[in-house]
Amino acid sequence: MSDFCRTYRWSAFTSWQVPAEHTSGVFCAAACSCNGLPIRAGRLKAAIRLEQEQSFELSDRYARTRPDPRSAKVAAFQVRGRFLTALALRIDSASADAEFYAQLDEQLGKGRQLFMGAPIVLDLANAPDFADHSRMRDLVEKLRARDLQVFGVQNAPAIDARQLQTLGLITLAPGREAPVPRDTNPAPAVAQTVTQAPLAENKVIRTPVRSGQIVVAEHGDLTIVGSVASGAELVAAGNIHVYGNLRGRAIAGCHGNENTHIFCQSLNAELVAIAGVYQTSETIEDTARERNTHIYLKDEKICMEVIA
């Protein structure tokens, strides 16, 4: 039985950039303290509940060893959060025999464009025997011969990471996945999970958001009917709408979607961020202050437009 596939998301490296100037920069969900913004990684980690906590530890480490921002004149590079969708190939047969490859080829024949260029992770949860190096090498070679871009292995605690490296593979911490029923016909399931984006879960809050509260819409838009106090925080994967005074922080597109927007009836925000690009209260133009404002990203810059 060859079986597939779940969409599988992981963040590779999430960290900060060295801001070239103090006016705007990249605001990262996981960044520690960029540009004088004390944002504790731990708190946002809890708030955003990303699956791969590893990436945060990584970013923590980067953040600690960053050069002194005062001495950094021009940013030579930017490290930004990135989410990558990978296909997980869960192997359910005990050995990679002719039957296995026949089923695989049949699957590839059905939807080759699905696999074109897609990074693939081998999931060995049901096939621990593949942890053996020679079998793994054989499997990877045959998969790569079929233009499948295998780059990692998950759910294989017994595997030797160093030997994997010789095959150009890395081990991945298991991601949180929605289980796919095994007995159903795998083909439509594949089509479904890949063509449909993860279902948006919008959130509507009808009470004022108080100082110290964090409201997170992890998979969709966030709408607040009421005001958002200074010291409160809104985080959304999608857009943020505030029908009231926005005095706290608003972070839209927290998973990196640059096509997200923030709307508020009166802009007094401490900070607004879209897909990691942020602007603080100091640099909000007076024309938009306390006005009905639409905030969006254009050419990696925050734009504020007064509506009505």
Add this chain to the structure above:
Amino acid sequence: MTTELKDKPPLGRVIVVTSGKGGVGKTTSSAAISAALAKQGFRTVVVDFDVGLRNLDMIMGCERRVVFDFINVIQGDAKLKQALIKDKRLETLSILPTSQTRDKDALTKEGVEQILNELKTEFDYIVCDSPAGIERGAQLAMYYADEAVVVTNPEVSSVRDSDRVLGLLNSQTKRAETADAEPIKAQVLITRYDQSRVDIGEMMTVEDVLEILAVPLLGVIPESKAILRASNVGTPVVLDGPSAAAQAYEDAVTRLTGTELEMRIVEERRPGLFRRMFGRAT
């Protein structure tokens, strides 16, 4: 004055007086509110939750009568009846003092609940004087509350802290955790309000404060020398002769008991010309 005992079963309402920020007048307000409630004939007890920083008994003028305290009762060293101090001025008013030698860790959720339940069987209003901050002491003071009086000074840091506390009242209390319970009825009490400083823009206006906090206004207490004087002699300000602050507290308490009363900002009487010329010498 209506201090006759009512024969009705006790209301058993738990009111927490809280603020987040320190020094805004929680203890003064707790003393004044409980005294004003008692004055209106309600059987009232005021409980000091500020373990380790015992102040309420001084404001109430009973610090020399403290034998057992809140913590003794929680730990079973004394009975509640032994720890309650009856006020000498108002027979409907009692004080449950706290310990000066222990700290907030001596408070337990179960202990607090048990004592409040016992008090509910005897009193109409149980006023809980919360410590400053949002840690254990303050959390336990608000946890079992039915109503909250959020004391705020008209300045930004106090308002922001009050906002934080309002958030906690909506999330970290028994009523918030119980599925179909009515949420805590929170009202804001603005203290140390100085109209002359508001007029010259040095102080936030009542409207500004309410716009941020978005909860009903219970009252506005003017900055008043009467409050300091009353504290120094150990008398709740409402029992210490007529003053603008006392009037404002009485109005606030009337609203607290559910009576509609038009909001007025009582001002400290400006000294007249005669007093300004000769009053200083006296």
